[in-house]
Structures are given as structure tokens and as C-alpha cells.
Amino acid sequence: MVEFTDIGDVPSAEVDRMRAVYQPLADSVRELVDATIRTEMDADTVAAVRAEIDAATARLRSRQIDGAFGVRYTTGGDSLAWGNPVIGVRNPIAPPLTIERDLEDARGRVFTDFHLGAAYEGPPGHVHGGVAALILDHVLGEVAAHADTPRFTGTITLRYLRTTRLGRLHAEAAITRTDGIKAYAVGHLADEDGVTVEAEGVFIQPRWARG
Structure with missing residues (x-):
């Protein structure tokens, strides 16, 4: 069973306040990850920084939830998937992506523009x-x-047409058809020179969510 948690009557202003507290922390850790990959500082400096990081980690761990973040909903309709590795505003692993919806597209097209740096490298200079x-x-x-x-x-x-360069990227997807509990979707990833990866998938409504 997927963990969806109703956190009750939390005003949107409180959600915004929590975002303002925790998103900058994730942003800073994301920068730390990039700096960790690319630094050329000497051993003594690295050791000192590591001690500072360990101390900061211990402070954060002194008060934390058990397990994963899950997806939390408020009675006001806010969805907080803040631990998600793609869109999670509290997850430094996430780029994060901001998903936009094309309200004029009958296929429900979604799209996103984002940046991938050194932490996402596979082939040199390119996205894993x-x-x-x-x-x-x-x-x-x-x-x-x-x-x-x-x-x-x-x-x-997935069909990999060529390697995807690190940097500014675009991804989008649309529904091709639905059939009962199934939805069929296509999409692609692109860098500044065009499409690099094409995708198509079948997405299924889980048994526990069926009427």
C-alpha cells in the first residue's frame, strides 16, 4: 500500500511557510553535492568541511520522522510529495522538476524545463x-x-537516440489513449539540439484505488 497521509486542515499559508523553511535547505545541500564532486581542495580542508557536515547532519537528525516522507495531502487540496527524487522540494537528489500543464492541449500535455549538472553525469559531460x-x-x-x-x-x-548533454533540458509527455484502468502515454527528453530520448508507457490504476 502506498503511503498517502492526510495531514488535515493545514492552511495554504502554512504550506508556503514550510516550503520556505525546507526548500532552501535542500537547495544548499544540492549545491554541496555539486561542490563535493568538483572540489579540488586539500585534504585538511576537506577533513574540516566533513566535520562541519557531520555536525550539521547530527543536528538535523536530532528531530526527524521515522521512515520515508510519503505523499501528504491537506484538506485544502495541497499535495506534498516533498521527498520525491524528481520533484521533491525537500530532496537534494531531485533537480527538482516543476511540472507545467498545457491546459489547451486535449491530450493533457505536461512539460518541464530544468537543469542537470555534475551529480547526474553518466558518460563524460552527459546525463546518465x-x-x-x-x-x-x-x-x-x-x-x-x-x-x-x-x-x-x-x-x-525508452529509445535512446543519442546522449543527452548536461545543462538545460526539456521533457514533456501526453496521453495517447485510455482504456479502463490503463492510460497510455508518450514523451521525450531533449537538450538544446533536440530530442535525445523517446519514451512510451502504460500506467495502471492500482486495485486499492478502483471504485
Whole structure:
């Protein structure tokens, strides 16, 4: 069973306050990850920084939840998937992506523009193929699911046309058709020179969410 938690009557202003507290922390850790990969400081400096990081980690761990963050909903309709590795504003692993919806597209098209740096490298200077798959799985899943109709990945097929350069990227997806509990979606990832990875998938409504 997927962990969806109703956190009750939390005003949108409180959600904004929590975002303002925790998103900058994730941003700072994301910068730390990039700096850790690319630094050329001497051993003594690295050791001193490591001690500072360990001390900061201990402070944060002194008060924390058990297990994963899950997805939390407020009675006001806010969805907080803040631990998600693609869109999670509290997750330094996430780029993070901001998913936009094309309200004029009958296929429900979604799209996102984002940046991937050194932490996402596979082939030198290029995005790891597994990271490309992670992003496309999420973007296709976003278009296939709705708040009242969750759907999870059944199958997804990727076609890598060429390597994807690190830097500014674009991803998008659209529904091709629905059939009962299934939704069929297609999408792609692109860098500044065009499409690099194409994807198509089948997304299925889980048994516990069916009427």
C-alpha cells in the first residue's frame, strides 16, 4: 500500500511557510553535492568541511520522522510529495522538476524545463541513462495520473537516440489513449539540439484505488 497521509486542515499559508523553511535547505545541500564532486581542495580542508557536515547532519537528525516522507495531502487540496527524487522540494537528489500543464492541449500535455549538472553525469559531460529514465518515467506518470485517479507505471519503453548533454533540458509527455484502468502515454527528453530520448508507457490504476 502506498503511503498517502492526510495531514488535515493545514492552511495554504502554512504550506508556503514550510516550503520556505525546507526548500532552501535542500537547495544548499544540492549545491554541496555539486561542490563535493568538483572540489579540488586539500585534504585538511576537506577533513574540516566533513566535520562541519557531520555536525550539521547530527543536528538535523536530532528531530526527524521515522521512515520515508510519503505523499501528504491537506484538506485544502495541497499535495506534498516533498521527498520525491524528481520533484521533491525537500530532496537534494531531485533537480527538482516543476511540472507545467498545457491546459489547451486535449491530450493533457505536461512539460518541464530544468537543469542537470555534475551529480547526474553518466558518460563524460552527459546525463546518465538511468537518470533520463527516472525523469521520463515521472513525467509520463504525471500526465497519466490525476488526483482522483492515481496510476502507476505498468511498463515503460525508452529509445535512446543519442546522449543527452548536461545543462538545460526539456521533457514533456501526453496521453495517447485510455482504456479502463490503463492510460497510455508518450514523451521525450531533449537538450538544446533536440530530442535525445523517446519514451512510451502504460500506467495502471492500482486495485486499492478502483471504485
